[in-house]
Amino acid sequence: MSGHESTYKPGTGIEKWIDARLPIVRLVHDSFVGFPVAKNLNYWWTFGAILAVCLVTQIITGIVLAMHYVPHVDMAFASVERIMRDVEYGWLIRYIHANGASMFFLAVYIHMFRGLYYGSYKAPREISWILGVIIYLLMMGTAFMGYVLPWGQMSLHGASVITNLIGAIPLVGEQIKIWLQGAPSIGNATLNRFFSLHYLLPFMIAGVVILHIWAFHTTGNNNPTGVDVKDEKKDTVPFHPYYTVKDGFAIIVFLMIFAGFVFYAPNVLGHADNYIEGNPLKTPAHIVPEWYLLPFYAILRAITFDIGPIPAKLGGVIAMFGAIAVLFVLPWLDTSKVRSLRYRPLARQFFLGFVAVCLLLGVAGASNPDDIVIKTGEDTLRYEVSLEEAPEALAVAEAHHGKIVSSNSERVIVDFAHYEDAVEFAEASGTTAEATVKHHGLTWLPVAQLLTFLYFAYFLIIIPLLGLIERPKDEPESIADSIHKSNGSADAVAAE
Amino acid sequence: MKAFKACLAGLALLGLSPAAMAAGGTMPLSEGDAPLPDWPFEGVFGKFDQASVQRGFQVYTEVCAACHSMELLSYRNLGEPGGPFYNADDPEATEAAVAEFARQYEITEIDDYGDEVARPRRPADRFPSPYPNVQAAAAANGGAIPPDFSVIVKARPGGADYIYRLMTGYPSYEEFQGEYGDELHFNDDHSHGVLTQPAGLYYNPYFPGDTSGNWDGDPRHAPAGGYLAMPPQLSDGRVDYMDGTEATQEQIAYDISQFLAWASEPKMENRKSLGLVVMIYLFFLAILVYFSYKAIWRNVEH
Amino acid sequence: MTDETYTETVDEDRRDFIHIAAGAAVAGGAGALAWPFIAQMLPALDTRAASSLEVPITDIPEGGEIRVLIGGKPFFIRHRTAAEIAAAESVEAGDLPDPQTDEERLVARADGTLNPAILVVSGSCTHLGCVPVGPGSNTGEFGGWYCPCHGSHYDTSGRIRKGPAPTNLPVPTYEYNADGSAVTISL
Numbered sequence: 001m002s003g004h005e006s007t008y009k010p011g012t013g014i015e016k017w018i019d020a021r022l023p024i025v026r027l028v029h030d031s032f033v034g035f036p037v038a039k040n041l042n043y044w045w046t047f048g049a050i051l052a053v054c055l056v057t058q059i060i061t062g063i064v065l066a067m068h069y070v071p072h073v074d075m076a077f078a079s080v081e082r083i084m085r086d087v088e089y090g091w092l093i094r095y096i097h098a099n100g101a102s103m104f105f106l107a108v109y110i111h112m113f114r115g116l117y118y119g120s121y122k123a124p125r126e127i128s129w130i131l132g133v134i135i136y137l138l139m140m141g142t143a144f145m146g147y148v149l150p151w152g153q154m155s156l157h158g159a160s161v162i163t164n165l166i167g168a169i170p171l172v173g174e175q176i177k178i179w180l181q182g183a184p185s186i187g188n189a190t191l192n193r194f195f196s197l198h199y200l201l202p203f204m205i206a207g208v209v210i211l212h213i214w215a216f217h218t219t220g221n222n223n224p225t226g227v228d229v230k231d232e233k234k235d236t237v238p239f240h241p242y243y244t245v246k247d248g249f250a251i252i253v254f255l256m257i258f259a260g261f262v263f264y265a266p267n268v269l270g271h272a273d274n275y276i277e278g279n280p281l282k283t284p285a286h287i288v289p290e291w292y293l294l295p296f297y298a299i300l301r302a303i304t305f306d307i308g309p310i311p312a313k314l315g316g317v318i319a320m321f322g323a324i325a326v327l328f329v330l331p332w333l334d335t336s337k338v339r340s341l342r343y344r345p346l347a348r349q350f351f352l353g354f355v356a357v358c359l360l361l362g363v364a365g366a367s368n369p370d371d372i373v374i375k376t377g378e379d380t381l382r383y384e385v386s387l388e389e390a391p392e393a394l395a396v397a398e399a400h401h402g403k404i405v406s407s408n409s410e411r412v413i414v415d416f417a418h419y420e421d422a423v424e425f426a427e428a429s430g431t432t433a434e435a436t437v438k439h440h441g442l443t444w445l446p447v448a449q450l451l452t453f454l455y456f457a458y459f460l461i462i463i464p465l466l467g468l469i470e471r472p473k474d475e476p477e478s479i480a481d482s483i484h485k486s487n488g489s490a491d492a493v494a495a496e
Numbered sequence: 497m498k499a500f501k502a503c504l505a506g507l508a509l510l511g512l513s514p515a516a517m518a519a520g521g522t523m524p525l526s527e528g529d530a531p532l533p534d535w536p537f538e539g540v541f542g543k544f545d546q547a548s549v550q551r552g553f554q555v556y557t558e559v560c561a562a563c564h565s566m567e568l569l570s571y572r573n574l575g576e577p578g579g580p581f582y583n584a585d586d587p588e589a590t591e592a593a594v595a596e597f598a599r600q601y602e603i604t605e606i607d608d609y610g611d612e613v614a615r616p617r618r619p620a621d622r623f624p625s626p627y628p629n630v631q632a633a634a635a636a637n638g639g640a641i642p643p644d645f646s647v648i649v650k651a652r653p654g655g656a657d658y659i660y661r662l663m664t665g666y667p668s669y670e671e672f673q674g675e676y677g678d679e680l681h682f683n684d685d686h687s688h689g690v691l692t693q694p695a696g697l698y699y700n701p702y703f704p705g706d707t708s709g710n711w712d713g714d715p716r717h718a719p720a721g722g723y724l725a726m727p728p729q730l731s732d733g734r735v736d737y738m739d740g741t742e743a744t745q746e747q748i749a750y751d752i753s754q755f756l757a758w759a760s761e762p763k764m765e766n767r768k769s770l771g772l773v774v775m776i777y778l779f780f781l782a783i784l785v786y787f788s789y790k791a792i793w794r795n796v797e798h
Numbered sequence: 799m800t801d802e803t804y805t806e807t808v809d810e811d812r813r814d815f816i817h818i819a820a821g822a823a824v825a826g827g828a829g830a831l832a833w834p835f836i837a838q839m840l841p842a843l844d845t846r847a848a849s850s851l852e853v854p855i856t857d858i859p860e861g862g863e864i865r866v867l868i869g870g871k872p873f874f875i876r877h878r879t880a881a882e883i884a885a886a887e888s889v890e891a892g893d894l895p896d897p898q899t900d901e902e903r904l905v906a907r908a909d910g911t912l913n914p915a916i917l918v919v920s921g922s923c924t925h926l927g928c929v930p931v932g933p934g935s936n937t938g939e940f941g942g943w944y945c946p947c948h949g950s951h952y953d954t955s956g957r958i959r960k961g962p963a964p965t966n967l968p969v970p971t972y973e974y975n976a977d978g979s980a981v982t983i984s985l
Contacts, residue, residue, distance in 0.1 A: 039798045064838055081568050081647065084763065086843040089834035091763040092770070237796060245789045248824075252782045259778060263771025264540060267650060275651035275760075276643070285704065379716045419714035437708075437716050483797055572847045608864065620847040777827060784820040791816055 007034035007238075031217060036236035037243055038223035038479050044118075045221070046250030047111040049243075053251050054104040055209065059202050061097040062146075069149065071195040073188045076151035077277040095266040101143050102269045103258045105292035108136060117351055119339030120222040126331040128215040133327045135208050140293065142201040145194040148186075152274030153284045159194070160186045161287055165300070165320075168313040185280065225482045226339025227475055235479040286368065294365030295358055296320050299455065301369055302448040319452060326459045333459055335467030343473040347466050354458045357451050364448040373447050377440035380415040381422040383433050387411055390429040400425040530664070532657050533750050537757055540772070543765055544578050544758045551737055552755025553580040555748055558735050560645065563637065563726075565625040568646035569759060571598035572619040578758060578765050594619045638696045640725035649753075649760035656753040661702040663749035665721075666728035682719055689713020697723035845869065850984035852975070855916055863933055865921060869985050872921030872929050873970060874943070878954060883914045885941060886955035896965045900955045903966070905981075907974040918972050918981060919956035923947065925963040943967070 008029040010016040019026055068087050070079035083090035112132070115121055121129035148159045163186065167177040182189030216222075220229055229235045237243075261269065269291060273284040289297050303316040310318065326333075341348045367373075382405070385393040393412050397404060400421040402414040415438060416422035422435055476482035536545045553574070556566070574581040575594040583590045599616040601624050607613045617624070626642075627633035633641045643651075652658045667680055680691040680699055690712045693699050699707065705722015708715050730748045737743050758764075841849075849869040855877070858864055863876035878886070886900040903919075904912045921929050923945040930943035930952060938944030938951035940959045945952075950961030957966040972983040 039796055060835065064835055067839070068842070078568060082842070082844065085568070085573070086845075088837040088840050088842065090838060090842070091767060092834050093838060095767075237798075241792050242796065245785065245792050249782065249785045249789045252778055252785055256775065256778045256782065259771065259774050263767055263774065266767070272651055272653045275647045381715065419716075435715055480797075487797060570844065570847065572843075576843075618852070620844070777823075781820070781823045781827065784816065784823055788814075788816045788820040791814055 006030050031213070031239075032244075033238065033240040035217060035239040036229070036232050037221050037239050038229060038235055039237045039242070040223050040225065040479050040483050041221065041243070041246075042224055043246075043250055044110070044114040044224075046247045047107050047114065049247035050107045050251055050254045051104070051111060052209070053254075054100060054107055055202065055205060058097060058100050058104060059206070061093050061100065062199070062202065064093050065097055066195075066199060069195075071149070071192050073151060073191055073278070076149060076191060080150045092262070095262045099258065099261045099266060099269060101146065102261070102290070102292065103254070104139065105143070107254070108139065109292070112136070113355060115222075116354075117341050117348075118222055118224055119226050119334070119336075119341070121331045122334060122339050123331065124219045125216055125222060128212055128219065129331060130328055131208055131212040131215055133324065135205055135212060136327075137324060138201055138205045138208065142198060142205065143290065143292070145198040145201070147274075147290060148191065148194045149198060150274060151191065151278045153276045153278055153282075154271050154274040154287065156186055156278030156280065157283050157287050158289060159190065162289075163190075165313075165317050168311075168317045170314065222339065223479060224340060224342065225476055225479055226342070227477075227479055227482070230478040231480070288366055291362065291366070294363075295361035296323060296365070298361045298365035298448045299323050299452045301365075302445070302452040304369075304445065304449075323455060326456065330459060330463070334463050335465075336470065336472070337467070338472040338475060340475075343475050344466070344470055345473065346470045350458065350462050350466065354455075357454045357458070361448070361451045361455065364444050364451060367444045369443065369445040369448065371444050372439050372441040373444055375439075375441040378417065380417055380438050380440065381419065381435040382413065382415050382438040383422070383425070383431065383435055384411060384413050385429060385431045385433050389433075390431040393429045393431065396429040397425055400428070533660060533746075533753075535656055535754070535757070537656075537754070537764060540768065542768060545754060546578065546580070546582065547739065547741075548751045548754040549578070549758045550580040551739065551741060551747075552751035552753070552758075554738060555735050555752040556645070556755055559729055560752065561623075561626060563626055563633075563642040564645045565627075565642075566623045566645045566759060567625060568644075569623050570620060571595075571617060571623070573759075573762060575619070576762060578762060580755070580758075591619070638725050642726070645756055645759065647760045649757045651760075656757045658702065659753040659756055660749050662700060663730050663752065664745055665700050665702040667699060667701075680719075682713070687713065687717045687719045689717075691719055694723060697725055698727050699723055850982060852980050852982045854980045856979050858916075860915075861933055866983070868983055871985065873983055874917075874919050874921045874932060874956075874967075875981065876917045876919075876933070878915055878917055882941060882954040886953060887914075889953065889955075889957075895958050898955075898957060898966055903955050903957075903969050905969070905972055905974070907978045908976050909978075913974070913978065916981070917954075917956060918983060919967040919969055921967075923950055923963055924958065924965045924967065925950055925961070930967075 006026055006029075008019075008023075008026040010019045010025070015025065018024070065083065068079065068083045068090065070076060080094070083094050085091075087093075115129060115132070144159075144162060148155045163177055163180055166180060167173045169176065178184060180190075181187070182193060223229075267275075271288065271290075276284075288294065297320075300316040300320040303319050304312050305315070306312050307315045336344065336347070338344055341351055380403070383397075383402075385397075387393060387410055390396075393414070394404065394407060396402075397412065397414040400416070401418065402416050402421065402425055405413040405415055407413065414425070416425065416435075425431075426433075426435070476485065536543060536548075556564075571594050573579055574597065575590040576582060577584070581590055581593045581597065583593075595618070598619050598621060601617045602614040603617050603621055603624070604612050604614050627636060630641055649655045649659065654661070680693065682689055682691060691699060691707060692710045692712070694710060699719070699721060700723070701719060701721035703722040703724045705724075706718075707721060707723070708718040711718040730745045730752075732744050734745075734748055735743050741747060761767075851866060851868045853864070853866055853875055855875060858875060858877040860877050861879045861882070863874050866873050866875065883900075889900075891897045891899045900914070901912065903917070904914060905918070907913055923930050925945065925948055928945050928947035930945040930950070931937070932943045936944045936946075938960075940951050940953035942954045942956060942959075943952040944950070945961065945963065948962050950963035951959050952963075952967055953959050955966075956969075958964070970983050970985070972981045974981055
């Protein structure tokens, strides 16, 4: 798993014996001990090791939970609560697993944004990046299926909503949906297969992680300057002990945050409805996915209009998957020769804007599309009156301070600011229509649509264009050079 | 670079805020309401008030259990640390008290001849359900199934606060002319008008729902809250506390909320005390490893 | 090679107290963390709570037995006839493969007296854990129980008399209730 010359020297006879037959110690040594790593990696690079810890944590706690969990619609919910109450330390293990999923995604998002910022997806690391996106996809599938297992209200109805998306695919969608569910609806068959796949996928993730490491160990790590290693002696340090201890420190700090959630706010990231046992006859008022999927949920719901021959529902599904698919082609969308955004001031501004877009998409995903974001006026009472029923409605409305929103030969729509006016209007005009409350302001829907546009525009328009028009700052000659310069300037600042 | 760091550091907090909003749910508890109790189980060092858990269990047994099951609880749970029957000094007395309590209830079993026989419950048995099945529960309550109370505090946004608000939040006679189950006349800062309660349902400002359909008044100012099938349950003196505590409505609501909080999360005290040890350990480990890191990197320009 | 440049500092660091302390703290933490993952495989609280059972004995017909499962393990409660009691008591304990008198295999009632009519034994053959057959079926050569798996014969006191089983059917921990109408068997 490394592209450099091996530094492993078997010391004892037994080590030599093994090394001649299965050089596994050499492999581990060359990958995680002697492997030369650029010496200027900052703390954003520690998230790779943090993610490894997350994966191992999830697999170990998951295997343990599977010893006690019962994948049956009648027993799943109670078996989870039995883990919480009766299994020794079951509460601890389950809370680690449940919050571990959130921590995993938190870390992977930081890891991905780091890759975007420092251009880690660019040549020659395209395959590392693509494998990373595959890991991310597998994580989403695993998390989604894991969320179904406790069989709470969100589990059941969330699964129902997501599998129904598949039904949007023309011609075969409905058949695929039934095939996935194993029944006309989410039920015991679905729960059983989701349990099986939820157990399988993490091991597939582990496999792809090995390929991911293999790939970037072949090319060498990227680094904050984005400049290639020129002189191994000057530019790099061996992974151990330099990065084992640095990663170790970061892992401990990360674990403090993790433990804070597990011990003091274990249910903050979840949804109360999932502590109600799943009931196919009753849907929760608001179905929302876990926080880490909210941006994609917002994109899904933003497509409310048909795009040419594509109906809105399918358009939403395409947009949602497209939001991830675009990451696969990112290495070829970026036209800039410079990797790190350190030397691309303009691109850095756009990057920060993109981070904000992603966060806002998350907020949009958690919000009701019809809720007001920016209020532009007080709520009014709206009447839609048929002129056949109340021929004088227009005049009466004006007499009672009504604001005519629109009118034609058949009906008139009128808003009232005051309840008294509205009541008098209804009496005087003789209408039987009921007043509805009209909110005035910008709702989440157009905001989410704009954010969705910006998300895609970043990848498809801004990144390709920036590389062509931007004039980057000068990159340093080498990694050592950049370290020397920045330390020099820091000394200068300190001297002042 | 600074802006970048600040932005990504904020990701942790901001990224979580949508979830917090989502978890906020349907009925925010507004600030203008009567003060909420200071729950002793909140905070890093929070512990349940066992006397209150005991009283709350009495309230559950005498009031709630008529309609609400607690299917996931067994009698033995009552004697576990933190539980209403727990006596740290005398485990045998705890065990005896739990067994004694369980014996009051019967359970039906099939004997060796295939007949149904009743026997007294044992500590290992689950709490009995007030209804034989969900259909019976729905039929007896106008179609509304009384929710199971095993994890109710975790299953409601707002948790114990919500339970307390709901139990003390029903409109009172003094506040409204008119009778329960009939018309509620509102004339406050927000709402002017009459709310007609649907037959068999009861208005509560803290129950998630929409009142506008039965509201005669400005629809923009329909009272907050909704209707539920449960009539007001708690009134002063509704239970006669065994420990002599005065059973005001607020006291009863406080105690039942505390009992239900314990029942939903009986390992809460273990969790917080273990958490403290873990946090202290991680804190000192972080310091140690940080100095180790500094020592290893001290000769490397980076 | 990078190694040469840094070997010196690394070696010096390794002797450093701080690294040993940090390493020890990590190892200690990992060890402590292992405990919950080991403990979770112990019987859960509900399983442990279900490990005792009160069995009424007044309904057992003379010469018959009832079989109960406690925590998944079978137990026999046998109401012995006078002949069976006599057979059990007449044996010279010293001649048996696993010497035990019938009296040693009984538990006293609340008033201190023995009740030889009721015998409570484990229902797992001490050979390899099969469940022996009893009254109403083949009771073996000694009138007690017979294990069909490998042919162990138990007498009317549940003692091994013939066959591969090494020891007598164990007598579980149990006690009579106040009026002697039931026994509570615990694992």
